[in-house]
Amino acid sequence: MSDRLFSHMLGGLARDFGQPGIAWQVGVLLGTLTLAWVLARLLRRTLDLRRQTRYQTLRFGAESLNKAFFPLVGGVLVLIAQAITEQFMSTSLLDLALVPLFGIGLIYIVFFVARRVFGSDGETHVWLSLVEKLVSLAVWAGMVLTVLGIQDQVIAWMASVRFRIANTHITLLSLLTGILWVCVTMIVAMWLGSTFEDRLMRSRTLDANLKVVLARVGRALLILAAVLISLSLVGIDITVLGVFGGALGVGLGFGLQKIASNYVSGFIILIDRSLRLGDTINVGGLQGMVTQIRTRYTVVRGLDGNETLIPNEKLITDVVQNQSSYLTRGYAKAAVQVAYTSDVERAMALLVDATHGVDRVLQEPAPTPYLASFGADGINLELGFWIEDAATGTASVRSAVNRNIWRLFVEHGISIPYAQREVRIVGGASDILPQAVTMTGAAANEASPAGNAPPEPAAR
Structure with missing residues (x-):
C-alpha cells in the first residue's frame, strides 16, 4: 500500500x-x-x-x-x-x-x-x-x-459500484458525473443570465420595464437550455419530456390557471408599461408606491410602510388609479364661504395671496379664484391652484393654504358666516306657552369679523 x-x-x-x-x-x-x-x-x-x-x-x-x-x-x-x-x-x-x-x-x-x-x-x-x-x-x-x-x-x-433506480442500472460514477454536469450547466446559465441582466440594466436607451422583461426572459431561456444540455450529457433522452409537457399543459389549464394568469399578467404589465417602479397607485382601497414588479406579483409599499403583495391578475382586471404622472403636478381646490356684506373682490384677492410662500404651490399657472355660487348663508368662493410633485401628497399643502386664508380673512375683516336657523312654534302655541317664542340665530352678515365667537341667540 x-x-x-x-x-x-x-x-x-x-x-x-x-x-x-x-x-x-x-x-x-x-x-x-x-x-x-x-x-x-x-x-x-x-x-x-x-x-x-x-x-x-x-x-x-x-x-x-x-x-x-x-x-x-x-x-x-x-x-x-x-x-x-x-x-x-x-x-x-x-x-x-x-x-x-x-x-x-x-x-x-x-x-x-x-x-x-x-x-x-x-x-x-x-x-x-x-x-x-x-x-x-x-x-x-x-x-x-x-x-x-x-x-x-x-x-x-x-x-x-452499481445500483438500480426504477428500471435503470447506473453506477456511482455516472451518478456523480451527471450531478456535476447539471450543477455546472445550471451555474454557468445563471451566471450568463446575471451578466446579461447587468448589461441590460446599465443601458440608457431601453425602458425600465423592457429591461426587466428581457432580463427575465433571457434568464429563463438560459436555464431551460442548461437543463436540456445537462440531461443530454447525462444520457437522458429529452424526447420523453414531450409527455411531461403535455401533462404540464393540462395542469396549467385546470389546477394552475390562477398562477399562469398571474405570470401572463406580470409580463403584460411590464410590456405595456401601464405601471412603473416608483408609481403611486390605489387598487382595492390600498394606496402605496410600487417597489417591485415580479413575474407573479407586484410589491406595493403602503403609506404606513408595510409592503403588500398584489397578484398581477388583480392589477389587470381591477380598476387601478395611477397617481403618478409624467407632469409631476396636480390640481387642487380650496372652498370657502364669505358673508354677503363682505367685499367679494377683496376676498378673492386674499385667496390668491394665501398661496404665496406655500411650499410646492406653483405660481405658473397662477392660482385662480372663482365665485362658485350663492349659498343660503353666504357667497361660496373657490380657489384653484397647481401643486408640484402631487404624487408625494397634497394634504399638507392644502392645509397650509387654508390656514393662510383664515389668517388673512381675520386680519382684513372678511366674515365667514355662521349657519342661520329660525325655530317657530306654529299653531296651539298659546296652549303651551303664555306667549309665543321665536328663536333665531344672529344674522351672521351683521356679525363681527371671522374669528370672534358667535353671539348668543336672541329670544323674544
Missing part, C-alpha cells in the same frame, strides 16, 4: 530529494512564482482601475477573482517552465506544484462565479456558503488523490 501511495508525485519528489537537480527545480519554482506575483499584481491593479472608472464600484465577488490571478498565472508559468526544463532534468517538484496552483485557482474562479450568481445584489445568499464549501471539499479531495496517485483506482471503484 505504501509503495502504491508513493508511486507517483511524492515518490518522484522523494527520489529527486538530495540530488543536484532539486536545487535547480527550487530556483525555477521560486522564480516563476515571483514573476507570477508581479504579473498578478499588475493585472489586479489594471482590472480594479477599469471597474472603478466604468462601474464606479467594485463588483461583488471581485475579491475572489483577484485572489485567483496569482495561482492561475503561477500555474501557467510553472507549466511553461516544466515543459522547458524536463528536457534537461527531472521536474518532480514542478509537477507537484502544478496541482495546488491550478486547484486553488479553480476554487477561487468558482467562488467568483458563485458570488456573481447568488450574490448579484451585493449580499451573501444562503446557497453561496453551501456551494463554496462543496466546491472546496471536492477540489481539495481531487488534489489529494492526484498527489497520492490513486485517482485512477478511486474512479475505477466508483465505476464498479
